[in-house]
Amino acid sequence: MAVYTDINEDDLTAFLAEYDAGHLMSYKGIAEGVENSNFLLHTDKAPHILTLYEKRVDPNDLPFFLGLMQHLADNGLSCPLPVARKDGEILGHLAGRPAALISFLEGMWLRKPEARHCRDVGVALAQMHLAGEGFSITRKNALSVEGWRPLWDKSEPRADEVEKGLKDEIRAELSFLEQNWPLGLPSGVIHADLFPDNVFFLDDRLSGLIDFYFACNDYFAYDLSVCLNAWCFEKDWCYNITKGMALIEGYQSVRPLSAAEIEALPVFCRGSALRFFLTRLYDWIMTPPGAMVTKKDPKEYLRKLRFHQHIKSAVEYGLEAPVTA
Numbered sequence: 001m002a003v004y005t006d007i008n009e010d011d012l013t014a015f016l017a018e019y020d021a022g023h024l025m026s027y028k029g030i031a032e033g034v035e036n037s038n039f040l041l042h043t044d045k046a047p048h049i050l051t052l053y054e055k056r057v058d059p060n061d062l063p064f065f066l067g068l069m070q071h072l073a074d075n076g077l078s079c080p081l082p083v084a085r086k087d088g089e090i091l092g093h094l095a096g097r098p099a100a101l102i103s104f105l106e107g108m109w110l111r112k113p114e115a116r117h118c119r120d121v122g123v124a125l126a127q128m129h130l131a132g133e134g135f136s137i138t139r140k141n142a143l144s145v146e147g148w149r150p151l152w153d154k155s156e157p158r159a160d161e162v163e164k165g166l167k168d169e170i171r172a173e174l175s176f177l178e179q180n181w182p183l184g185l186p187s188g189v190i191h192a193d194l195f196p197d198n199v200f201f202l203d204d205r206l207s208g209l210i211d212f213y214f215a216c217n218d219y220f221a222y223d224l225s226v227c228l229n230a231w232c233f234e235k236d237w238c239y240n241i242t243k244g245m246a247l248i249e250g251y252q253s254v255r256p257l258s259a260a261e262i263e264a265l266p267v268f269c270r271g272s273a274l275r276f277f278l279t280r281l282y283d284w285i286m287t288p289p290g291a292m293v294t295k296k297d298p299k300e301y302l303r304k305l306r307f308h309q310h311i312k313s314a315v316e317y318g319l320e321a322p323v324t325a
């Protein structure tokens with residue numbers, strides 16, 4: 001679960017007095033999530049999410065994250081909105097942490113997504129890529145290829161505890177990706193973590209996207225690869241090409257991929273698999289026993305990475321083969 005910082009009613013009431021959000025009726029910590037502490041608040045006006053930003057979030061990035069939600073919503077994407085205080089600010093402080101009040105998005109995330117949901121996600125991802133155009137703040141992706149080696153260096157001494165022989169395998173993969181990372185492809189604002197738990201559905205229709213706290217500027221096709229990894233593998237970690245086909249088709253119905261993006265997809269899938277493997281590995285090794293967070297299995301992403309290492313072209317992900325004369 002993820003409630004790292006607890007709050008008390010008096011402090012919360014004082015915090016809410018800065019807003020025009022109604023009187024507090026109840027609040028409770030939300031078990032899901034990894035990065036921040038989230039609470040569900042009920043006031044006599046509306047439900048809200050209260051987010052306390054924890055130590056892995058750089059406070060300097062908060063104007064990007066919160067401004068982005070506003071920008072995306074202004075451009076037609078369904079996502080939560082930061083609520084402004086009476087003084088016009090959207091960022092406050094509570095229990096010693098930067099804190100924001102966020103509008104509540106109706107819906108639930110899908111525990112067993114099907115191909116048609118993957119198509120909806122592809123559509124929403126491409127819509128987000130287009131809606132991000134014109135956003136005035138930029139943020140480098142700290143978890144792209146340049147960030148992986150420093151992260152790996154911290155985990156490497158204990159990596160073989162997770163699986164014997166891992167050190168050599170990951171070193172080789174890092175070298176491959178550093179040498180083969182694509183350059184100059186279409187880029188813009190990406191979500192960078194659009195996993196099933198960050199996409200809400202209501203009555204079987206996609207109701208919106210949440211959790212923009214890894215959003216950054218990077219290649220659009222890399223973001224698509226994050227979704228292929230997160231949505232198109234089954235519980236046994238086997239790739240489901242029907243889901244892949246649906247996701248890519250949904251994406252292309254809004255934003256067609258260029259030939260260069262299609263060619264780069266297998267490398268991007270390797271990169272995004274490694275990225276989630278590395279953050280999970282770090283958390284697996286470093287999180288102290290008893291911490292109030294559910295650790296995610298790094299081996300899931302190791303298996304996915306190994307699958308992508310054998311892919312020769314994006315056709316194997318379900319992309320329709322070009323028609324040849």
Ligand SMILES: Nc1ncnc2c1ncn2[C@@H]1O[C@H](COP(=O)(O)OP(=O)(O)O)[C@@H](O)[C@H]1O
Pocket residue numbers: 002030032033034035036037038049080102103104105106197198210211212213
């Ligand atoms: N705007 C929102 N509306 C409704 N529920 C939300 C909203 N934001 C967060 N949640 C709930 O809180 C959980 C954790 O939020 P998330 O942003 O994924 O946390 P973290 O950034 O810590 O990973 C979500 O799975 C969801 O249940």
Ligand SMILES: N[C@@H](CCOP(=O)(O)O)C(=O)O
Pocket residue numbers: 032033034035193195197198211276279280296
């Ligand atoms: N999606 C990442 C972990 C980040 O969790 P989130 O709750 O912020 O989506 C993973 O699966 O490793």
